[in-house]
Amino acid sequence: MNTLEDWLAHCERQHPQGISGIELGLDRVRRVARRMELVMPCPVITVAGTNGKGSTCAMLEAIYSEAGYRAGVYTSPHLVHFTERCRVGREAVSADALLPAFGEVERARLGDGGSGESGVVVLTYFEFTTLAILRTLSESGIDVAILEVGLGGRLDAVNIVDPDCAVITSIALDHMALLGDNREAIGYEKAGIMRTGRPVVVSDPVPPQSVIDRALEVGAQLWRIGKDFHFAGDKQQWGWAMHPSHGGRKYSGLAYPALRGANQLVNASGVLAAVEALRECLPVTAQAVRNGLALVELPGRFQIVPGQPALVLDVAHNPHSVAALAENLDAMGFYPVTHAVFGAMADKDLPAMLERIGPLIDRWHLSDLPIPRASRAEDLARVLEASPVASPGGRSRVAGCHANPMDALRAATSAADPADRIVVFGSFHTVGGVLRDGVPRLTAPHLSN
Template sequence: MIENFLSHSSEHSLDEWLSYLESLHSSEIDLGLTRVGEVAERLSIDFSFAKVITVAGTNGKGTTCAFIEQVLLSKGKSVAVYSSPHIEHFNERLRINQDDVADQPIIDAFKQIEQARAEISLTYYEYTTLAAFLILMSERPEFIVLEVGLGGRLDATNIINADIAVVTTVDLDHQAFLGNDRETIGREKAGILRTKQHAILGEVFPPESVLKYANDINANVWQREKSFCVSFSDDKTWFWQSSSHNFNNLPLPYIPLDNVATAIMVITLLVPEITEMDLIKAINKTRVAGRTEHFKASCDVVLDVGHNPLAARYLSQYVKQYVQNKPEAKVYAVAAMLADKDIKSTLIELHKDIDAWYVASLTVSRGARAQVLAEYLSVAEGSVNCFDKVEDAYKMALSKAQSTDLILVFGSFYTVASIRKLLV
């Protein structure tokens, strides 16, 4: 198949390449650095020209990366962000100075990798990560922000030694690959930390395994509520403080505040001259697609890629605040999830906040059937309606909602992508 693909034409489209990459490896996820590390060595991958920030965590990675990016750009720095998965277009995975990379550089990078890998089989993620790295070596931005795909220790991004490593949160997700408790999962995520380099921990109480590993390798740890603190004066402003910086009267962000607080710790290390006004401007400007992303249709619509219990707890708080501000509002949930997620625990976190559920099947190989979600929602106080497609579930919710109501769409990147294209 490989020879047929490569000899069929001298040029293939990006979509053709991506389809080809999906067929190369025996499994979609195959953690380990041996294969990708060997090919990276053949390609002479080297980021010594840039400051590298690697961000791991169960939730909050994308928004933390986005805020770091926004502040650095506002200070005139050149910044690249590599993240995954994408919502609508593959090119979203690599942006340089907030512009998604074009098709041709990706295709050119794929060609280089195909020549270099020879007998080595790479997963889709490993292949595409190496492509991003080749493009970054060509573009040479001052700062590179890498969002870890899965775990940390064995994720393909971890072939790079970061100047600053961030662990946002640690909770249950991807247990089949990372472990069944926070301590085991925490140790996997801590694998991105490096000796004598900065380690930013975004939780007040991170797993002991993270703290132990950081201490064992002599990392320079900055921990929430020990090295940097957050406080509130009222429900509209907040404060951030460390031993070297004090920022007052910060506005509430459009993304989770905890992630902004973690990102500020990173920023103060990278750009010590950062000012309160710089942060205020960045807070007001930073929005991230698919992360409590707000749209106005015939009623309010919020999209969120949240797909685990921790994300659902955050969404529960968001919904409660929304209803507190608009007591007349009813909340309609449109949900679809992957079968390998903790569907029951995720839905239970929200079941008391929702007036009516519109659950759908995901038409992808790992997708869960709507009836599975409905079964777990047997304890829900509102009605539960099943649909074959996410779009149909959303359209029905929209037909039922009044102008004062809220439709919350969540459960996976696939779920959000299905509805976002109807709204943008």
Template structure:
């Protein structure tokens, strides 16, 4: 990767610049991207060298990527991962061997893209995707794990041919871009499938359109509940994983794999199960025995920031969970996690305290569905605003929550909070022993909360 870099622009300068280059934040399509990729000499059909695993889905993408990355690195493979959005630092999006790449590498890639694109306009996400691929191309990797930004078929990540496609879940989100039914959204996500390449679906009952797309391309489908599953133990808090090994030939049937007595993990077992199935299709795991020996340690230390991430006393005086949930499906999973923690606190202390929810959301989300998923767990709402044009004004969100049924006594303050940091500070001040604080609604909500406690 060579370029005439602009010494006057650091990473923050470049990020500010590329945000202004394209008239639309989202502009679906691969044509412009393909032109610039060709000028950069990017290889998009790698034929397994390195192996490309592309992950799409409404929820759970980050967890799948994190598990795939961690297990393959533990197996001695050199892995690059590309995710979005970031929480605190842009570099989080582009990782090599589990570590964010340096500012200088990203700046160099941005400069090369700027030089190559000529009069071709690129979005912020397209710029970032090309930068990641440029960096990965020179990093000597065995595996690329790429998270789709939006949908799949027309997403920038789909410029790469996937050797393994992973669909984590299919819910109603981004309907203005992907369609307003699960069937339509499934078709967009199926756009990452490639002829004859395996598909892992972490939903047990995916829309028929997804299965039809796979069948049309002769893609073998590994489906949750049928081909792989996470099963809780009946006697303790451990769990078991069952999946299938990659067949060595087309004539061979996939052999079943089982890993028992896995310890409680910080990530959802269903997401871990799908990720492990993808890993076992790579052919890069040393042996079944290796997986059984190494997996407990890998999973017990794996934490994904902002995804049901718990902070326990004494850092805070009560348990605090941060979760980037921003649609009803993710909010339901968060509600279940809150309920489990409440039960744990009840057993430990003999009392149930209040759940104090700090929330700020984008304007284009299903606010009613999100509220309904959490209303039975939330005792007090701390409604806030973050500084982004797409943020729904806190006053409007508060009005909507009232319309959805939130009683005035459940509002923690007479007026919404100007910032997430102020809302979190108020929740912490109000909390007493036995309470739980929740920060949720958006990646930006969690990012602002993290910044406020780290500053």
């Protein structure tokens, strides 16, 4: 195995037969990490939650980078290239830089790591790649590690690393077959990243009681939005403040984060609380906070691409995030026709997603996705046609089914007028499919007439 592609193919072949190759649990990954003597030599921030994790990690990375620290970030999934999952110094690591770590994981899981342990350990794709990225980060000379949980928290491979500060973003219904069918059960899984005596920032305004109970049970230092810190703003600027019991630090006259969407203020508030929680070991100036929030970038999160027609890219893929997308689309103003390029996983609550955003979509261009868990475009069409949003005589209708997101985007562009809007959403794979050759620049054919 001489290339990253070789190693990723090897990882895929190792999957235990869990749900779609997912098998939660820490025993396997801990055994291999112990053989590797894997230790993170810097403060660690672990971020869990249903939505807002990627934005939270990006803002933390931007602020610490502006403060002069070398930040290492692990996020998942990726949009286009696997190397997006591992960033050091604000840049994705090269494929070649990951190869030694993959080799080390392989030797350790086969019992050849010199630890004295024997026996082959079978790892899932996520476990194998997580260990390789954690090893890469641990040897990259970073000052702070920012780790995004892949799924849940308590049993996610990322949770083998003890965080100095945990952040829990919004909690909603998603991955219910694995995490539970209600917010209390899902909240308990997310709360598994808490550690005794260490701060946990909860930026969900109405967290499940299970999160609060778990913090009290393990003796974590609980910092809640609306109680221990809060924010307020108008159309021009916003401010943030900690409760006096936590030092009372304040920021006023902040510009809105460069990431678009009303929900980003909630995420940014949690980020500032985490920065405050780690101030003793990672001091940050007010200017670094302002610069970081102003310069943060994260593709695919309500990303508006200039051109005609307007193009919006958003990885919203569950009812909660789709509701936030719908709110942000509402705030954009009037467009004669809104076209959707949509592809989604089969295990998502499609009726709930369509109920919220359906009234904003006039034409649906549906796409297959290159993953077994995905719904076929024809199946999505049947769900849509049975939905009240696409009832006979209604505005919203299926315009076509396509083999991939790029074909769907081409069809939407061909059908759109310059004043229209195209929204690409439903999955990381949907957005990644239109970003594969770079950010598309649209020109409606009507402009050349």
